[in-house]
Amino acid sequence: MRFAAFLLLISLAGCDLSTTLDIETPPYEAGAVIRSVLMADGVATVRLSVSRDPYVVDPAGEGLVARPSRTDGRVTLLRDGVEVETLTGSEQTCYQSSRSSCNVETGQVETTTEGPFACGSYRGGVRLEAGATYTVRAELPGLPSAEAAVSIPEAPEVSVEALPEAGGLRRFRVRLADPPGLGHRYGLTILRELDQITVSQCRVGGAVDTLVVLDRARVYRSDFSSTDPVIVSGSREAGSSIHFVTFPDDAFDGRTRDFVIEATPRGTHPGDTGAIRVQVTAMTAELYDAYQITNFEVDENPFAEPADLPVNVLGGYGRVGAVAVTEVRFGE
Numbered sequence: 147m148r149f150a151a152f153l154l155l156i157s158l159a160g161c162d163l164s165t166t167l168d169i170e171t172p173p174y175e176a177g178a179v180i181r182s183v184l185m186a187d188g189v190a191t192v193r194l195s196v197s198r199d200p201y202v203v204d205p206a207g208e209g210l211v212a213r214p215s216r217t218d219g220r221v222t223l224l225r226d227g228v229e230v231e232t233l234t235g236s237e238q239t240c241y242q243s244s245r246s247s248c249n250v251e252t253g254q255v256e257t258t259t260e261g262p263f264a265c266g267s268y269r270g271g272v273r274l275e276a277g278a279t280y281t282v283r284a285e286l287p288g289l290p291s292a293e294a295a296v297s298i299p300e301a302p303e304v305s306v307e308a309l310p311e312a313g314g315l316r317r318f319r320v321r322l323a324d325p326p327g328l329g330h331r332y333g334l335t336i337l338r339e340l341d342q343i344t345v346s347q348c349r350v351g352g353a354v355d356t357l358v359v360l361d362r363a364r365v366y367r368s369d370f371s372s373t374d375p376v377i378v379s380g381s382r383e384a385g386s387s388i389h390f391v392t393f394p395d396d397a398f399d400g401r402t403r404d405f406v407i408e409a410t411p412r413g414t415h416p417g418d419t420g421a422i423r424v425q426v427t428a429m430t431a432e433l434y435d436a437y438q439i440t441n442f443e444v445d446e447n448p449f450a451e452p453a454d455l456p457v458n459v460l461g462g463y464g465r466v467g468a469v470a471v472t473e474v475r476f477g478e
Contacts, residue, residue, distance in 0.1 A: 174199045176196060176197050176198075176199075176289060177196075177197050177289055177290060177292060177461065177462035177463050178194060178195075178196065178197075178219070178284045178285075178286045178289050178290075178291075178292040178459075178461075178462040178463070178464075179194065179195045179196065179197050179459075179462060179463045179464040180192060180193075180194060180282055180284050180292055180293075180294055180459050180462060180463075180464040180465075180466055181193045181194075181195075181464050181465060181466075182282055182294075182466045182467075183433060183466075183467045183468065183469060184274055184280055184282075184296060184298055184466070184467070184468040184469075185274065185298075185468070185469050185470070185471070186274055186275065186276040186298050186299075186300075186301060186468075186469070186470035186471070187273060187274065187275075187276075187470075188273070188274055189269060189270045189271055189272065189273065189274065190223050190233060190268075190269070190270035190272070190274065190280070190282065191267055191268070191269050191270075192221050192233060192267060192268040192269075192282055192284070193215050193265075193267045193268075194215060194216050194217070194219055194221060194267075194268065194284050194286065195214060195215050195216055196216060196286065196289065197462070197463045214263045214264040214265070215238075215264050215265050215266050215267065216264070216266075216286055217235035217236065217237050217264070217266040217267075217268070218235070218286070218287065219235070219284055219285050219286040219287070220232065220284070220285045221233040221235070221268040221282065221283070221284050221285075222282075222283045223270055223272065223280060223281070223282060223283075224280065224281040224283060225278055225279070225280055225281075226278065226279055227281070230272050231270050231271065231272045233268035233269055233270045234268060234269055234270075235266060235267070235268045236266050236267060236268070236269065237264065237266040238264070238265050238266040238267070239262050239263070239264060239265065240262070240263055240264075240265035241259040241260060241261055241262050241263075242260055242261030242263070243259070243260045243261060244257065244258070244259045244260075245257070245258050245259075246258075248346075248348035248349075248352065248353040249348070250350065250351055250352050251350065252350070253348055253349045253350035253351075254348060255348045274298060275298065276298050276299065276300045276301055276470045277297070277298065277299075277300055278297070278298055279295060279296070279297040279298075280295070280296060280297075280298065280468075281293055281294065281295040282294055282295075282296075282466050284462070289462075290461045290462065291461055292459050292460065292461040292462025292463075292464075293459070293460055293461065293462075294458050294459040294460065294464070294465070294466035295458075295466075296430055296432070296458070296466050296467060296468045297430070297468065298468040298469075298470060299330075299428040299429065299430065299468060299469070299470045300325075300428065300470060301428065301470040301471065301472045302322060302323075302332060302426045302427070302428045302470070302472045303322070303323040303472070304320065304321065304322055304323075304426045304472040304474065305320075305321045305474070306318055306319070306320050306321070306424045306474040306476075307319045307321070308476055309406070311411075312408075314410075314411070315371075315408040315409060315410060315411075316408065316409050316410070316411055316422065317406060317407070317408050318406070318407050318408075318409075318422075318424055318476070319404055319405070319406050320334065320404070320405040320406075320407060320424060320426065321402060321403075321404050321405075322398075322402065322403050322404075322405070322426060323402045324395045324398055324399060324400060324401060324402070324403060325400065326399065326400035327399065327400070328394075328395065328396065328399050329394075329395075329431070330394070330395040330399075330428065331392065331393070331394050331395070331428070331429050331430070331431065331433075331434035332392065332393055332394075332395070332426060332427060332428060332429070333390060333391065333392045333425075333426070333427035333429055333437075333469075334377065334390070334391050334392075334393075334405070334407075334424075334425070334426055334427075335367055335370075335389065335390045335391070335425050335427075336367070336368055336370050336407070336409055336422055336423065336424055336425070337365040337366065337367055337368065337422070337423040337425060337473075338365065338366055338368045338412075338413040338415075338418055338419075338421065338422060338423075339363040339364070339365055339418070339419045339421040339423070340360065340363060340364045340365075340366065340415055340417045340418060340419065341359065341360055341363050341417055341419050342357055342358065342359050342360060342416065342417030343357075343358055343360065343364070343415075343416075343417055344356070344357055344358075344416055344417070345357075345358045357416075357417075360417075363419060363421075365423065366413070366415065367389055367390065368389070368409065368413045368414075368422075369387040369388055369389050369409070370388055370407045370408060370409040371387070371388060371407065371408045371409070372388065372405065372406060372407045372408065373406075374405045374406060374407075376393050376397055376398075376403070376405065377391050377393065377405060377407070379393070380392055380393035392429070392434055392437045392438070394434070407424075409422060419478060420477070420478030421475060421476065421477050421478060422475070422476050423473050423474070423475045423476075424473070424474050424475075424476070425471055425472070425473045426471070426472050426473075427469050427470070427471050427472075428469065428470045428471075429467060429468070429469045430467045430468045430469070432457075432458050432465050432466070432467045433465075433467030433468070433469065436465060436467070
């Protein structure tokens with residue numbers, strides 16, 4: 147019996163049992179893709195591109211990052227239905243990879259790049275106001291007009307108090323006054339400041355690190371920690387290395403809520419001044435929902451389960467969100 151089964155396996159090994167299936171894919175219509183986050187007291191910045199059929203494998207292997215932007219269209223900004231400005235397009239070239247090295251013989255920096263793609267954007271000049279409703283309208287040649295409307299939230303009412311240090315960590319109490327009514331969504335992060343940076347200068351014989359004093363401080367996002375259940379449940383990072391956390395007001399609707407966070411006295415970068423900026427961000431639902439999605443990657447496999455990316459663009463694709471930020475700074 148075993149020998150007969152063995153002979154059967156040998157006979158099947160020489161056969162082609164593969165089957166080609168013709169699967170009818172849903173109809174697809176190309177459209178403009180709008181990406182923008184409008185910030186209170188800022189100006190509008192918009193990236194515009196063309197959608198791609200998800201059921202067609204890209205022969206060039208270009209993913210979401212390498213999708214070229216378009217600056218040959220027209221992007222307008224409307225407030226409460228009235229056009230207030232036409233944004234200016236600016237071309238720019240980005241690369242999928244870039245490597246620089248120091249030629250020790252010539253003392254010159256040599257840079258090699260791969261995968262150039264257009265990554266330009268549109269920028270406005272009108273200062274955006276909290277509480278106002280704006281519409282971003284985009285037109286590209288040969289495609290339907292697309293637009294998205296969003297209301298910029300009011301800046302969150304926040305106070306921050308420095309608490310006594312504990313365990314070598316700086317501690318802060320963040321007090322957030324939430325307006326009545328469910329649906330408010332927030333983000334919390336800390337920024338640090340640099341007044342000096344280390345620059346590697348290429349010279350004959352090799353690179354030399356030089357400390358450069360900056361004309362004005364640069365900021366960078368740093369990590370913090372918290373045992374607060376709202377922050378812990380909203381973070382997708384380890385408890386001692388949270389960089390940015392988002393959370394809704396479900397647990398404290400219409401009430402004042404205190405959060406205690408901890409951070410090291412200084413950041414890890416040389417030139418850190420020791421100053422800390424605590425930022426609380428109020429954000430729209432579209433932006434909050436996007437932060438909850440862990441996988442933004444575009445899979446070229448049409449049979450993979452697609453990520454349910456939130457979109458709010460009519461006549462096209464993409465997402466337009468809005469934020470308002472309250473910041474409190476503490477020196478060294």
